[in-house]
Amino acid sequence: MVTNFFEILISGIFVGGVAGYLGSLMLSRKMTIVVDPLSHLALPGVALALIFQKDISLGAFLFLFFGAILIWFLEQKTKLPTETIIAILFTVSLAITFLFLSEHEIEEALIGDISKIGKIESLITVLISLFVFFLVQRIYPKLTLISISEDLAMAEKIDLKKYQFLYLLSISAVVALGVKFVGGLLVAGLTALPAASSRNLSKNLKSFKFISSLFGMLCAIFGIFISQFTNLPAGPLIIVSGLFLFTISILFKK
Amino acid sequence: METILKVENLNVKLDDELIICNLSFEVKKGEVLTILGPNGAGKTVLLKTLLGMFPYEGKIEWKKGVKIGYVPQRVPFVKDFPISIEEFFKLKTKNEKEIKEVLTLVGFDESFLKKNLGEISSGQYQRILVAWALISNPDVLLFDEPTSGIDISGEETIYQLLERLKREKNLTILLVTHDLSIVFKFSDYVICLNKCPVCQGKPKEVINPEVLSKLYGQEIKFYEHYHGH
Numbered sequence: 001m002v003t004n005f006f007e008i009l010i011s012g013i014f015v016g017g018v019a020g021y022l023g024s025l026m027l028s029r030k031m032t033i034v035v036d037p038l039s040h041l042a043l044p045g046v047a048l049a050l051i052f053q054k055d056i057s058l059g060a061f062l063f064l065f066f067g068a069i070l071i072w073f074l075e076q077k078t079k080l081p082t083e084t085i086i087a088i089l090f091t092v093s094l095a096i097t098f099l100f101l102s103e104h105e106i107e108e109a110l111i112g113d114i115s116k117i118g119k120i121e122s123l124i125t126v127l128i129s130l131f132v133f134f135l136v137q138r139i140y141p142k143l144t145l146i147s148i149s150e151d152l153a154m155a156e157k158i159d160l161k162k163y164q165f166l167y168l169l170s171i172s173a174v175v176a177l178g179v180k181f182v183g184g185l186l187v188a189g190l191t192a193l194p195a196a197s198s199r200n201l202s203k204n205l206k207s208f209k210f211i212s213s214l215f216g217m218l219c220a221i222f223g224i225f226i227s228q229f230t231n232l233p234a235g236p237l238i239i240v241s242g243l244f245l246f247t248i249s250i251l252f253k254k
Numbered sequence: 255m256e257t258i259l260k261v262e263n264l265n266v267k268l269d270d271e272l273i274i275c276n277l278s279f280e281v282k283k284g285e286v287l288t289i290l291g292p293n294g295a296g297k298t299v300l301l302k303t304l305l306g307m308f309p310y311e312g313k314i315e316w317k318k319g320v321k322i323g324y325v326p327q328r329v330p331f332v333k334d335f336p337i338s339i340e341e342f343f344k345l346k347t348k349n350e351k352e353i354k355e356v357l358t359l360v361g362f363d364e365s366f367l368k369k370n371l372g373e374i375s376s377g378q379y380q381r382i383l384v385a386w387a388l389i390s391n392p393d394v395l396l397f398d399e400p401t402s403g404i405d406i407s408g409e410e411t412i413y414q415l416l417e418r419l420k421r422e423k424n425l426t427i428l429l430v431t432h433d434l435s436i437v438f439k440f441s442d443y444v445i446c447l448n449k450c451p452v453c454q455g456k457p458k459e460v461i462n463p464e465v466l467s468k469l470y471g472q473e474i475k476f477y478e479h480y481h482g483h
Contacts, residue, residue, distance in 0.1 A: 027335055144337070145345045151326035152386070154307050156346065203370060204338040 005228065007122035008114050012220035014129035015177045016190065016238070020216020022136050022174050023191030024198060024209050025143060025167075039175045039187040040090045041067035043097040046109040046184060051100060055121070056109070060184070061176035063093075068168045112183035112235035114224070125177060132173045139166050144205070181220065182235035193242030194219060197249035215245050255282040258320060258394060258426050259304070264312040266296070266303050273299045275450040277312075281443070283393075286420065286427045288441040288457075290434070292470050295448045297430040298327055301396050304428070320394060323387030327398035327430070331379065332372045339374075339382060340367035347389050356385040359422075360415060376401070380412060388419070394426045395419070413440055437461065 002008075045063025049056040067089060074085045097109060107113075117125075142163050146153040153160065178187040194215035202208035223238030230237075259281040266274040274296045281287050289297045303310050305324055316322075343353045354364055360381040374382070380401060387395055400412045410418070413436060419425055431437065437444050437457050444461065446452040452469045453460040 024335070141345050144335075147334070148332055148337075148342070148345075149326060149329045151302075152324075152329065154302075155305055155322075155324040155326070199335060202336045204336055204368075205341045208336050 002115070002228070004115075004117055004119075004122075005224075007119055008117050008234075009221065009224055011117055011122040011125040012114070012181060012224045012234075012238075013217045014126045015174075015181055016194075016216040016218070016220030017213045018129045018133045018136070018216070019174050019178055019187075019190045020194035020198070020219075021133060021209060021213040022170055023193075023195035023216065024212035025136060025140060026171070026191055027195040027199060038064060038068060038086070038171065039179070039184050041093050042175055042179050042187075043109055043184045044093045046179060047097045047101050047105070050105045050109065057125075057176045057180050060179045061172055064172040064175055065169065067093075068172060108183070110183045110185045111233055112179065112181050112186070114181055114234050117180070125180075128173060128177060132170055132177075135166065136170050139163055139170070140209075143167055182238050186235050186239045189239040189242055190216070190219070193239065193246050197242070197246040200246075200249035200253040215242070218245060255284070256317070257281070258283050258285075258317050259428075260313070260315040261304075262313040262315075264300075264303070264310055264314065266299055266308055266310045268299070268308065273449060274303070274310075274447070277445070277447070277451050279443075279445055279454060281394075281426060281428065283426055284420070284424055285443060286429065286441045287443045287445065288437045289428070289430045289445050289447055290432075290437055290461075290469070291447040291452075297447055298398055300447065301398055301428065301430060305396065317393075321390060321392040323389075323392035323395045325380075325383045325387045325395070325397045325400075329379070329383060331376075337371050338367065339369050339371055342371050342382070343367075343386065343389065346386060352389060356388040359388060359419065360385045361410065377412075381415070384412075384415065384419075388423075391423075392425070394428065396428045398430045399432065400429070416440070434461075434466075 042060035042064045045059035045061070046056045047059075048054075048063075049059030071082065071085050071089065074080065075082055078085070098106065101109060142153070142158050145156065146158065146160060146163060150160065174191065175187050178190045182190050195212045197215050198208050198210075198212035201211055219238050219242040222241035222244070223234050226232070226237045226241070227234035257280055261280070262278045264274055264277040265272070277300070279287075289300060291297050299308060301324070302308055304314060305322065339357075340353065343356075347353065353367070357364065357366060362378075362381070362385075371379075371382070384395075384397075387397075395416075397416070400416070416427060416429075417440070420427060429436070429441065438461075441457055443455065444457045445454045446461070446465060446469045448469055453465045
């Protein structure tokens with residue numbers, strides 16, 4: 001077993017948990033799919049971080065956040081459909097990533113690499129996860145109402161722009177954390193799979209949130225353990241664990 | 255009687271298009287005002303403007319401290335995620351006693367709270383939205399196009415419910431509707447709106463075939479125009 005196994009596991013549990021938690025909100029906002037292209041925007045950030053030997057989560061976060069603002073800006077300016085804008089930014093960022101990185105680095109950017117997580121890194125990961133968890137907890141009710149009906153939300157004097165901004169910020173943070181574990185290509189699965197499984201099993205919002213977070217954690221635990229024993233990369237294994245839970249959830253669907 | 259709402263020379267423009275022009279009216283406490291008009295006449299925009307959702311020119315004066323409940327038009331069913339009716343109400347208030355009260359007011363018992371919001375009938379959903387609007391005890395209810403006829407026989411209709419609420423809670427009601435019989439049966443005052451007001455006053459006094467053809471005729475003319483090219 002590797003020396004930093006404990007750090008990897010703890011970080012994984014926190015990131016998986018918060019990804020599952022946020023994922024439940026994203027399912028309700030009909031926004032799951034947005035994470036996928038958004039997460040690819042993280043790739044050039046990861047590339048730069050690798051080139052300059054900085055933390056890839058930091059690079060990813062900065063690119064994601066500004067990428068999201070850029071999408072919003074281009075949408076307002078050009079009135080093109082969001083999908084088109086995202087497709088453009090996505091392919092461009094992927095192209096840039098491939099241009100500048102070596103084969104090994106590309107693999108790390110695409111499917112993640114947790115082998116280098118140390119004590120300080122895992123502490124930072126846990127702290128950021130907790131912060132995002134509390135942020136999401138704060139905005140959850142308002143965003144739920146917004147997704148039920150913007151009219152009802154506006155009648156309650158909810159500032160839609162503010163909450164959408166905080167929502168975007170949370171997504172950027174979770175994707176940035178997730179990139180390290182499962183990579184830029186797979187991070188959408190880390191938020192979508194636990195939430196989708198949880199919906200199959202839940203009858204109300206409370207259990208929906210809870211099971212989604214729990215499944216996020218379980219995915220990380222399974223993936224990291226299996227990775228230790230098989231020497232296969234943890235990222236894809238975490239996602240496959242998610243698929244496993246999803247399959248079970250279908251069998252028990254309410 | 256006390257004036258609840260006073261509107262003077264209201265003009266609303268959205269994306270440079272005039273949606274409401276030169277509208278003035280007053281609502282007194284306990285009155286039912288209906289807003290009648292064809293699609294695209296600005297009825298929904300009027301309610302939303304009164305709620306402060308759109309910019310406007312002119313004057314909108316609510317009585318000081320007045321509390322408003324709002325039932326929007328066509329709130330889609332929640333299918334994406336599971337949420338119980340109790341959890342839905344808790345998005346607005348943490349007061350469980352109040353939640354039970356409004357639920358009883360619209361004719362459901364407590365066991366209904368555990369039900370999934372996405373799995374009730376559209377008539378029940380409409381009642382739940384009315385109950386939502388009744389939280390925090392409003393003086394005025396703004397209701398955008400109640401859908402009648404979706405309640406199963408034996409239950410009170412949505413209009414009977416509104417009548418009862420008006421009586422029990424002394425509500426002032428502003429109602430957008432297509433339904434002429436409701437205007438006559440239910441309201442004290444009507445505004446026929448097609449961007450600009452076509453008629454306003456007591457329903458029996460101001461509504462006649464001429465007014466109606468003026469109100470809805472324009473729509474038909476536009477329609478013909480559209481098809482002519």
